[in-house]
Amino acid sequence: MNTDYYSTGNDIELFDKAFQRRIPVMLTGPTGCGKTRFVEYMGQRLGRPVVTISCHDDLTSADLVGRFLVTAGDVVWNDGPLTTAVKEGAICYLDEVVEARHDSLAVLHSLTDHRRSLYLDRAGEVVPAPENFMLVCSYNPAYRSSLKELKPSFRQRFMTLTMDYLDPDREAAVVVAETGVAREVARRLVDCARTIREADEVFHYEPPSTRVLVTTAHLIAAGATEWDAAQACLLAPLSSNGAIGEGLREIAAAALAAAENPAAQPV
Incomplete structure (x- = not known):
């Protein structure tokens, strides 16, 4: 199923260039203005699957990267959605990232700098991100809660595309x-x-x-x-x-x- 998207400016061009240069992207804009639709459209345009993670207060780093589970009497490592996205070279989309706890977002640091690797401390593994992996986050900066704010140091790890309602x-x-x-x-x-x-x-x-x-x-x-x-x-x-x-x-x-x-x- 093809996703239609109406551009509000040079967002498609900039996203394309960010993908080429492996730059993480932060989408900001009011709720329901098309941020998720844009990511789905760009996934189709770039020929990459999109792994969507809906962020919330209870989201832990283990929910993102994975955990050991007992399966048929054996303790087996199970990848989380972030790890799966990295291994598959997908676009990993963290929707409303401002809702996640700051300590949970720390696992993203190594993916958003020169290392471009995911460190699975519990599994003792380092997963290098392939060239076609991309990290995209979104949030609504007008969300009226003084308790929920992204750290400037975290925001500066991303190129920011500001979105708004269409004309x-x-x-x-x-x-x-x-x-x-x-x-x-x-x-x-x-x-x-x-x-x-x-x-x-x-x-x-x-x-x-x-x-x-x-x-x-x-x-x-x-x-x-x-x-x-x-x-x-x-x-x-x-x-x-x-x-x-x-x-x-x-x-x-x-x-x-x-x-x-x-x-x-x-x-």
């Missing part, structure tokens, strides 16, 4: 391609989302992503009204605060009504 026409084109809704419907949803994103600094919430717009459009394609779909998929997930939710409803209603959509008025 309105291209974002609408993505919604149409993914769901099959009419272009005018997609554009109304995009205009609504952009209005809410602009209010982000006032309300302090995670703004609606392109992914959210695709979900909303899927519901519309299934027969829901635009307003019902927008409430369920675009507005409700943004905030559980009643006052903020009401404010978002007013913003969304005004944005959809401005597009002269008769289904946009709240009940």
Whole structure:
């Protein structure tokens, strides 16, 4: 299955050059702006498999590199996803790396400098990374938590590509391609989302992503009204605060009504 991707600049060209020169890449940008889709697309473009690791608080270094397990009465080493990616010369993608513990990320250091090797201390093995191995991480720098921040020394090990939402026409084109809704419907949803994103600094919430717009459009394609779909998929997930939710409803209603959509008025 081919993955479509709409470039927002020179990201494809820079990623290509980073792959050629074996430079690790850090992708930054708001949630749902296409970071994971971009990595999948580049994997297809470069002919490399992508091994995705979803980072979280409980992720340990052993979860990444592997561990000894008892199998049929024998103690056997089992590679973790990072080790597998290195050995296969894959693109190893650590999604939302900021969620991982700092001590767990220390195993990446030897892969992100001149050594380009993975040290399996418990197994007593050193795995050199082949030329076609690439390490890619992503995170959302606007994530509002003072407790979760990447160390500058870690960030400087990577080339950083800053990503953002597509321009309105291209974002609408993505919604149409993914769901099959009419272009005018997609554009109304995009205009609504952009209005809410602009209010982000006032309300302090995670703004609606392109992914959210695709979900909303899927519901519309299934027969829901635009307003019902927008409430369920675009507005409700943004905030559980009643006052903020009401404010978002007013913003969304005004944005959809401005597009002269008769289904946009709240009940």
